[in-house]
Amino acid sequence: MSALKEQLTTAMKDAMRAKDKARLGVVRMALSAIKQIEVDERIELDDERSLAVLDKLIKQRKDSATQYRDAGRDDLADIEEAEIQVLQTFLPAPLSEAEVDALIDDAIAQTGAAGMQDMGKVMGVLKPQLQGRADIGAASGKVKKRLTA
Template sequence: MSLVDRLNSDMKQAMKARDKVRLSVIRMIKTALQNESIKKMKELSEDEVLAVLSRELKQRKDSLQEFENAGRQDLVEEVSNEIAIVQTYMPEQLSEEDIKSIIDETISEVGAGSKADIGKIMKVIMPKLKGRADGSLVNRLVRSKLS
């Protein structure tokens, strides 16, 4: 079952269950996917759908950080619930150990040895980890390996 089919099915279930939060998040995801499809003027591939989901998740995580800094606990809870719903549609996240091993492989593949090579490594490693690891975590781990 494709992700879009799963979203449609889950939207119907959320309507029947009168789960307003889940329904709202699913509609936001579907709208983002539709907007991206219109922008590209074609059906989205699974990778493109994953990129849109990652972007939506990142936006919510950024909002969560801002709300925490502002002390808005009511909004923190709301956005935390939205993050949990979006994450159910993301692929299984890799553990930090798995990410470190992929980083080691990529460093040897690229032949990197200093912090000046971080850009080269990130350019090669992010397509490998697409949707399965947070970019900021990967960047932090790469920096620690090269220091």
């Protein structure tokens, strides 16, 4: 079992003991999403892939919270944001802007990227390093800027 899945399982047990229904629901949902992929693909997910699942769940909740706020349903948006807070506790420490920029510079140098045609190579190197630690969409925009400049 991967370290992240173990951490989630321990958090689930702790939430059960503490009778924290909100946290328990979020942790169970995360474990369920991971388990669903494992069953569908008949594999055991590693930490990197599990982080990708958590990232996806956080992104879904952010989108939902935005839609709820736009519809004037602040009560539902607050629930989504509370779920985001719980999920973020399982992510590694976020990278600073300077660290992300340094990783982008390293990836461009490592791949020898010269233009936009090399964007896929650079992102292929960057994505595992940024997973769960930085916004990949924002990093992609920065890479695009550097490769077109």
